[in-house]
Amino acid sequence: MSLQARKGSAMLDVRGLNKVYADRHRTVEAVGDLTFALRQGELACLVGPSGCGKTTLLRCVAGLLAPTAGSVFLDGRPVTGPPPGMAVVFQEYGRSLFPWMTVRDNVELPLKHKKIAKGRRRELVDRALAAVGLPDAHAAYPWQLSGGMQQRVAIARAVAYEPQVLLMDEPFAAVDAQTRADLEDLIRRLWRELDMTILFVTHDIDEAVYLGERVLILSASPTRVQDDVAIGLPDDRDQLTTRALPEFTRLRTHVYERIQAARLAKTARG
Amino acid sequence: MSLQARKGSAMLDVRGLNKVYADRHRTVEAVGDLTFALRQGELACLVGPSGCGKTTLLRCVAGLLAPTAGSVFLDGRPVTGPPPGMAVVFQEYGRSLFPWMTVRDNVELPLKHKKIAKGRRRELVDRALAAVGLPDAHAAYPWQLSGGMQQRVAIARAVAYEPQVLLMDEPFAAVDAQTRADLEDLIRRLWRELDMTILFVTHDIDEAVYLGERVLILSASPTRVQDDVAIGLPDDRDQLTTRALPEFTRLRTHVYERIQAARLAKTARG
Amino acid sequence: MTKAKSAPVPHRAQGPGAVRGPLLGAAGLACLLLVLEAVPRLGLVDDAYLAPTSRIAVALAGEAGDGEFWTAVGDTLTAWIVGLAIAVAAGIVVGVVLATVPYLREATSSTVEFLRPIPSVALIPLAMLLYGTGLRSTLLLVVYASFWQILMQVMYGVQDVDPVAEETARGYGLGRWARIRHVVWPSALPYVMTGVRLAAAVALVLTITAELIIGSPGLGTRIAVAQNSGAVPDMYALVLVTGLLGVTINVGARMLERRALRWHQSVRGEVAL
Amino acid sequence: MSAAKTAGPGGKGGAVKSLAVRALLAFGLPGVLLAAWWLFSAGSTDIYFPPLSEIFAAFGREWTGERLTHDVLPSVSRLLAGYGLAAIIGVAAGLAIGSSPTIRSFTEPALELLRAVPPPVLVPVIMLFAGIGDGMKVFVIVSGCVWPVLLNTVEGVRAVDSVQRETARSYGITGPALLRSLVLPAASPQIFAGLRQALSIGIILMVISEMFAASSGLGFTIVQFQRSFAIPEMWSGTLVLGLLGVALSLLFRLGESRALAWYHGHRRTRRAQ
Amino acid sequence: DDGGDGDDKVKVGVIPIVDVAPIYLGKDKGFFSSRGIDLTLDSAQGGAAIVPGVVSGQFQFGFSNVTSLLIAQTKNVPVKAVANGVASTGEAGADFGAVVVKKGSPITSAKDLAGKKVSVNTLKNIGDTSVRESVRKDGGDPSKVEFVEIAFPQMPAALDAGQVDAAWMVEPSLSQAKAAGAVEIASNFVDVAPNLTVALYFTSEKTIADDPDLVRRFTEAMKESLAYADANPAEVRRILTTYTKIDAATLDTMRMPRWPAEPDRPSLQALSALGQSDGLFATAPDLDALLP
Numbered sequence A, B: 001m002s003l004q005a006r007k008g009s010a011m012l013d014v015r016g017l018n019k020v021y022a023d024r025h026r027t028v029e030a031v032g033d034l035t036f037a038l039r040q041g042e043l044a045c046l047v048g049p050s051g052c053g054k055t056t057l058l059r060c061v062a063g064l065l066a067p068t069a070g071s072v073f074l075d076g077r078p079v080t081g082p083p084p085g086m087a088v089v090f091q092e093y094g095r096s097l098f099p100w101m102t103v104r105d106n107v108e109l110p111l112k113h114k115k116i117a118k119g120r121r122r123e124l125v126d127r128a129l130a131a132v133g134l135p136d137a138h139a140a141y142p143w144q145l146s147g148g149m150q151q152r153v154a155i156a157r158a159v160a161y162e163p164q165v166l167l168m169d170e171p172f173a174a175v176d177a178q179t180r181a182d183l184e185d186l187i188r189r190l191w192r193e194l195d196m197t198i199l200f201v202t203h204d205i206d207e208a209v210y211l212g213e214r215v216l217i218l219s220a221s222p223t224r225v226q227d228d229v230a231i232g233l234p235d236d237r238d239q240l241t242t243r244a245l246p247e248f249t250r251l252r253t254h255v256y257e258r259i260q261a262a263r264l265a266k267t268a269r270g
Numbered sequence C: 001m002t003k004a005k006s007a008p009v010p011h012r013a014q015g016p017g018a019v020r021g022p023l024l025g026a027a028g029l030a031c032l033l034l035v036l037e038a039v040p041r042l043g044l045v046d047d048a049y050l051a052p053t054s055r056i057a058v059a060l061a062g063e064a065g066d067g068e069f070w071t072a073v074g075d076t077l078t079a080w081i082v083g084l085a086i087a088v089a090a091g092i093v094v095g096v097v098l099a100t101v102p103y104l105r106e107a108t109s110s111t112v113e114f115l116r117p118i119p120s121v122a123l124i125p126l127a128m129l130l131y132g133t134g135l136r137s138t139l140l141l142v143v144y145a146s147f148w149q150i151l152m153q154v155m156y157g158v159q160d161v162d163p164v165a166e167e168t169a170r171g172y173g174l175g176r177w178a179r180i181r182h183v184v185w186p187s188a189l190p191y192v193m194t195g196v197r198l199a200a201a202v203a204l205v206l207t208i209t210a211e212l213i214i215g216s217p218g219l220g221t222r223i224a225v226a227q228n229s230g231a232v233p234d235m236y237a238l239v240l241v242t243g244l245l246g247v248t249i250n251v252g253a254r255m256l257e258r259r260a261l262r263w264h265q266s267v268r269g270e271v272a273l
Numbered sequence D: 001m002s003a004a005k006t007a008g009p010g011g012k013g014g015a016v017k018s019l020a021v022r023a024l025l026a027f028g029l030p031g032v033l034l035a036a037w038w039l040f041s042a043g044s045t046d047i048y049f050p051p052l053s054e055i056f057a058a059f060g061r062e063w064t065g066e067r068l069t070h071d072v073l074p075s076v077s078r079l080l081a082g083y084g085l086a087a088i089i090g091v092a093a094g095l096a097i098g099s100s101p102t103i104r105s106f107t108e109p110a111l112e113l114l115r116a117v118p119p120p121v122l123v124p125v126i127m128l129f130a131g132i133g134d135g136m137k138v139f140v141i142v143s144g145c146v147w148p149v150l151l152n153t154v155e156g157v158r159a160v161d162s163v164q165r166e167t168a169r170s171y172g173i174t175g176p177a178l179l180r181s182l183v184l185p186a187a188s189p190q191i192f193a194g195l196r197q198a199l200s201i202g203i204i205l206m207v208i209s210e211m212f213a214a215s216s217g218l219g220f221t222i223v224q225f226q227r228s229f230a231i232p233e234m235w236s237g238t239l240v241l242g243l244l245g246v247a248l249s250l251l252f253r254l255g256e257s258r259a260l261a262w263y264h265g266h267r268r269t270r271r272a273q
Numbered sequence E: 001d002d003g004g005d006g007d008d009k010v011k012v013g014v015i016p017i018v019d020v021a022p023i024y025l026g027k028d029k030g031f032f033s034s035r036g037i038d039l040t041l042d043s044a045q046g047g048a049a050i051v052p053g054v055v056s057g058q059f060q061f062g063f064s065n066v067t068s069l070l071i072a073q074t075k076n077v078p079v080k081a082v083a084n085g086v087a088s089t090g091e092a093g094a095d096f097g098a099v100v101v102k103k104g105s106p107i108t109s110a111k112d113l114a115g116k117k118v119s120v121n122t123l124k125n126i127g128d129t130s131v132r133e134s135v136r137k138d139g140g141d142p143s144k145v146e147f148v149e150i151a152f153p154q155m156p157a158a159l160d161a162g163q164v165d166a167a168w169m170v171e172p173s174l175s176q177a178k179a180a181g182a183v184e185i186a187s188n189f190v191d192v193a194p195n196l197t198v199a200l201y202f203t204s205e206k207t208i209a210d211d212p213d214l215v216r217r218f219t220e221a222m223k224e225s226l227a228y229a230d231a232n233p234a235e236v237r238r239i240l241t242t243y244t245k246i247d248a249a250t251l252d253t254m255r256m257p258r259w260p261a262e263p264d265r266p267s268l269q270a271l272s273a274l275g276q277s278d279g280l281f282a283t284a285p286d287l288d289a290l291l292p
């Protein structure tokens, strides 16, 4: 089995994943039956309607939640807990920052536990905070920051960690258009420099196409992978030229149509 | 003073607003000097870089925060506390829902205190939840919902309240593109039906142009109103045709340029 | 197969706690009793001073056959329940008022801090002068001691309100009372529950102590008699009964908590994941 | 001018509040209460309710000079030792119990049983093991102080936000590091509630512990006054306890406001600015 | 007060120990009901509760040791004795209270207690005063004795564990300790006076003023009860099983105190003199004011 798992050097392998939230009063099938795989060093974007189970999927992949059925393999090993070298940017960015720590300490904390030397840590933190546009917020507490700033701190924390696998759940939802563009470029740059495997949830179709090498389109629940669109854009992307490419427009229209198709399929089914 | 405030039937009048957050360690001028006014029944969108003070402004307008200087008038009266007939959708949608109440109770609570009869209340709640696409979530608790669903509950709560003044702080940040479009149309429909005055914070330039009659562009801090663009689109808007109008494209380019200008001005100043 | 194997460990899918909890608890109690049996048996202390569980059990059986024992249990329970109810009600009302009116809180804080550490034993002459050995004497001491526990927990609980939730309520024009009812109270509830559990035990302890010292009828008086007579197993049997009352109270409090705090992280975290 | 008018919720009262207002708030109510006491007790002939003037006279006589070093100091040192131990034990055990539902189920009933044992019965048992010296008295203080700390820590740990927990887990922060950087700070508001409770309970138990096998100490002295019908002196001792409570709580609040600066800041910013 | 149709309801605060057997016995035998007194006995832990109870009228009568009453008298607490309570047997080596040491202790007589730790149930009370007298009479230095306060029931354990060098105990703890091997070295009550009155029943001055008849009837009933108890040890043993939990074996072997009908004035004088020299009283107690 583990041999099979390693075939095609799949870094992340999700097989028949199903998750049902059940308590005495309510049973929700958050994820129906998901199967897909990411190669090492791939950047895939995940789009899907609100409530379709993207966050749930991410938490299963991160080893934070036990699937009801199916399994997740990371680098050939089944995920039974948070694997090392992984970073997650949570959708609830506000709640994922520790209010008792300053921004600097929040970003530095995972680095400390990665046993990175002090000087290097300092450098990483400074660079990450500068990269997300918060070079002067070190000493502030998260609750002294605006929503978008908090979200950027959460991103800085993940980025400074230099993970091998990066899971991001709508990480740019709270920032303005320009900052968003800058952050997109930051992620692409880091991805290329550090050879990370990235799974990126977004609601923005343009963003998905601009960022990803693949766009996974999920259907509404019971969630399935409705479509898997390869993004054949050049590796070197830039906000102005790439978005102006006819291929970009074609892809975004294509993704848009596939999403619509997913909705219609659901409506027809429902 | 109050005579002057009523001139031009300004529903919302913000004058020389300034807000400084200060504690022992840190002093931040969140809002520099803001002056603008909204007519009764106007729908204005507010855009500005992350951390420029939009949320702060909204909280001052809502009477939840005392400005450091300047003042806010609502319908000619100075705002000293939350005025009646106002609803706010907070950026931190997750924390603004009460976890100890079901979705239905969350939406219903403000109605109860508006002394609306039970039957009518039921109807309003049902309608609002259906309108945001959550017709079956009544019995769930907020923490059992996805981020986007939580945000929609918060919107449903504001919508069911049928306020005269509606303040929304990035209310669609966590929902997918299609749901977002639906919610945009919902807000415009309600705005026209109920003759509300709406101040709407967004990071999405397209959204600002599509929704608003005016787009207020804020500069980075120290925050000022950098620009105030009137949106001369027809009143009857629809996602496909309106967005395809040349005027729409012109406006969005214009707004985009003004925002860029604001950034550059700031960079030049800084 | 791998599917089964790969079922991640971090969270059990379904809480087996419903069945396992009480079993574990009983095991814990059994361990405690076992230690109590072993310590005198191993000669760590003379069994004349600390009776082993088996002898306590015999004495307990003897007590249980005595009608007066049950009357005493009834008396103790009455004093305890009434005292606790008064303390909880008063503590909650006063606590919420003090915590939500900042000036009032500041004006009373030094007085509260002054009164809190005054031991109930110092009030015994006062209680005797006012009410003699009656129920009210016991109640005075019980209420005085347990009131502060609730009060403090309520005051800390009220400040735990999430500011965004509070602002939401204010934004929708909810008045002070409505905010207390719908926002402040549920937020403070986890603290209050802890307070009630603390106060319940303190009230029980004080009921017994008051009976023991003042002589109001109840379990405490029986303990005093057993103590003065050197009837060691009997005394421990009565103490064990007190302890078991405490355990019962806690079971009740936990059940209440599972209902009232279903929404709270502490409860949902353990049930739902 | 309108700016001042719109000073909004909470207004600028906090900033402008002068020292005089603070002093009035701190001393107003105690002053009024003392004045009332003075008036009502002025001509009292009831030996149990002596005039306040006599109590003050006794206070001046008894609680200056030698008694301070001979009785108050040892008592307070025992109190601090017991309190400190209780804080450490309570937090440590609370972390363990709160982190694991299994441990909690196992230990809770046994602990509830122990919690319900009244000190007058518990102390003799403690004496069997801890003797009659300072160790016993410290132990008695611990046995009472530990509960509010323990219960609040357990509940605080259980209530740690799930997203924060997942954040730490996903970054591989586990074990002691998890406790230090997440669990402890997240639970600290509730832990402080417990510590605050424990403070006054500690003073009470300091008195109670000195009712057994003591020959000096604050509590012993008060009990001795009571027994020898030195009623004004007894009340003056109660005053000392109250003042001790006020002093310790001031110190405590100082510590708390430093340790929980983030928490109070977080809650405050969103309120009256 | 009314003396009409119903009996007078009377509450007495007592400590549930051997010493108060006569009042239980008297109640059982109808000595009180025959005098129109409907007696209720409330068992409290000690003077801290009983004296204020009597002063405030919650109890009509109370039981207290003599020294406490003497202290109360010097502090002008409005109480007055109405009947004898309990007295020492007056026989050295056969009293119901004694100073004991652990088996094998080097302490063999009272004078050895100098420099040692001795437990008494209450400091600055009858226990330490009388033990000091034993030491003094035996030729030791009473000022060198270190007293600690431990309740009687805990004394056997404390003695056993070596936490104290000697202990002053009364029955039934005394029997318990001796069963564990403890050795008697002094009869401290006997050393104070041949027939030391140890405790008294008392009431408040208010009750005396308001209802002298009730006080008279109570005193009479009490005297009858004391006499009966003194004469019928078997009855005492029986009544003890009803309000204490002393086991049968101890009941059979333990020494009974004596219950003379009248307090012994010379012994009280001796005790108050000792108390004064020990600094228990601020002023000399007025025995006439206290005793009936």
Ligand SMILES: Nc1ncnc2c1ncn2[C@@H]1O[C@H](COP(=O)(O)OP(=O)(O)OP(=O)(O)O)[C@@H](O)[C@H]1O
Pocket (backbone or CB within 6 Å): A021, A022, A028, A029, A030, A048, A049, A050, A051, A052, A053, A054, A055, A056, A057, A091, B143, B144, B145, B146, B147, B148, B149, B174, B175, B176, C272
């Ligand atoms: N803790 C929970 N308990 C019960 N149901 C839950 C829980 N968390 C999520 N769900 C349900 O699972 C479904 C999927 O939720 P999830 O958060 O994965 O959606 P999502 O795709 O991330 O949506 P969004 O884009 O809105 O964030 C939703 O229907 C939600 O109600």
Ligand SMILES: Nc1ncnc2c1ncn2[C@@H]1O[C@H](COP(=O)(O)OP(=O)(O)OP(=O)(O)O)[C@@H](O)[C@H]1O
Pocket (backbone or CB within 6 Å): A143, A144, A145, A146, A147, A148, A149, A174, A175, A176, B021, B022, B028, B029, B030, B048, B049, B050, B051, B052, B053, B054, B055, B056, B057, B091, D269, D270
């Ligand atoms: N409670 C607070 N204490 C101190 N500073 C604060 C506080 N809240 C906000 N600020 C500061 O005020 C500035 C404006 O914050 P605000 O939340 O109003 O921005 P915003 O425009 O809403 O940004 P975003 O688009 O990211 O939500 C920021 O620099 C922030 O750091």
Ligand SMILES: [Mg+2]
Pocket (backbone or CB within 6 Å): A054, A055, A056, A091, A169, B146, B147, B148
């Ligand atoms: Mg999500």
Ligand SMILES: [Mg+2]
Pocket (backbone or CB within 6 Å): A146, A147, A148, B054, B055, B056, B091, B169
């Ligand atoms: Mg904001």
